[in-house]
Amino acid sequence: MLAIGQPPYLTDIKRPVKRMMFHACMARVLILYATAEGHTARVAERIAQRLREQGRAVEMLRAERSTTQPDLEPYDGVIVGASVHYGRHPGHLRALLRRHRPGLAARPGAFFSVSLSAATTPHRARRYVETFLRQVGWQPQHTAAFGGALRYSRYGALKRLVMIAFAALAGHDTDASRDYEYTDWDAVDRFADRAAGRRVDLGQFPLGARG
Numbered sequence: 001m002l003a004i005g006q007p008p009y010l011t012d013i014k015r016p017v018k019r020m021m022f023h024a025c026m027a028r029v030l031i032l033y034a035t036a037e038g039h040t041a042r043v044a045e046r047i048a049q050r051l052r053e054q055g056r057a058v059e060m061l062r063a064e065r066s067t068t069q070p071d072l073e074p075y076d077g078v079i080v081g082a083s084v085h086y087g088r089h090p091g092h093l094r095a096l097l098r099r100h101r102p103g104l105a106a107r108p109g110a111f112f113s114v115s116l117s118a119a120t121t122p123h124r125a126r127r128y129v130e131t132f133l134r135q136v137g138w139q140p141q142h143t144a145a146f147g148g149a150l151r152y153s154r155y156g157a158l159k160r161l162v163m164i165a166f167a168a169l170a171g172h173d174t175d176a177s178r179d180y181e182y183t184d185w186d187a188v189d190r191f192a193d194r195a196a197g198r199r200v201d202l203g204q205f206p207l208g209a210r211g
Helices: 041-055 089-098 101-105 122-136 157-170 185-197
Strands: 026-033 059-063 078-085 109-115 142-147
Touching: 026 041, 041 059, 041 078, 041 089, 041 109, 041 142, 041 185, 078 089, 078 122, 089 101, 109 122, 122 142, 142 185
Parallel strands: 026 059, 026 078, 078 109, 109 142
Antiparallel strands: none
């Protein structure tokens, strides 16, 4: 089980024989992400920017239902990100990763999840991550859960009403005249640093802010 409930909701999974570290060999990185309204893409772009500043060559690929299988061979490490909607990560991303389990297991990996739950109910966000990775059959070296966004301006009329109802139940903002963002961008930067092998002071992560 992934112990991502401990601040900062990041983990290093101990390998009994070999512990793969991004900073030791990762020159070229693939960031594969699935996004609905675009906020997870923003998180992926922030991670990519941070890694590029550290000298990594980063390529980004959006995972869509029609996405052809990416070739992992050219990459030294893989970071995967996905949003949670109605309690689930995207099924098409799960299927894509399952097809690539041998390639994922052969190189350093990290996974980040983006959800509203992560901002207010981190135990639920942890459960989403644990369930998804168990279904995929993948144990990345680093995981994180970040708060997402309420993009009311991008929702259709029906979805806006549904999201207002969900937001009210979860204690989020319900004024649909504006959008809301719950992402801790400093935490995103620290996740990128940790994935890249840089030392991170875990005490800098406030409890409950990892969303």
